[in-house]
């Protein structure tokens with residue numbers, strides 16, 4: 302409780318809107334994977350062929366400035382990739398790396 306709340310979040314690098322809790326981080330690569338996101342929005346879902354297979358995804362946007370941050374996996378066409386369903390992907394470059 303004594304800690305600053307800001308240290309618990311990753312923020313949009315464009316407007317500093319907090320978009321993800323650090324404790325929800327699942328993976329750190331050139332993209333980061335989260336179980337939950339806050340203060341983001343979706344537009345329509347679409348099919349996309351990724352390196353790991355075909356997925357139904359939706360782009361996710363910062364709710365404050367509208368910048369595209371990454372995408373959410375809704376459905377994996379390959380059952381081996383089903384563990385990704387419901388996860389959010391954000392490009393590292395889109396996150397403010399302040400603290």
Ligand SMILES: [Zn+2]
Pocket residue numbers: 313314315316317318363364365366367368
């Ligand atoms: Zn933003």
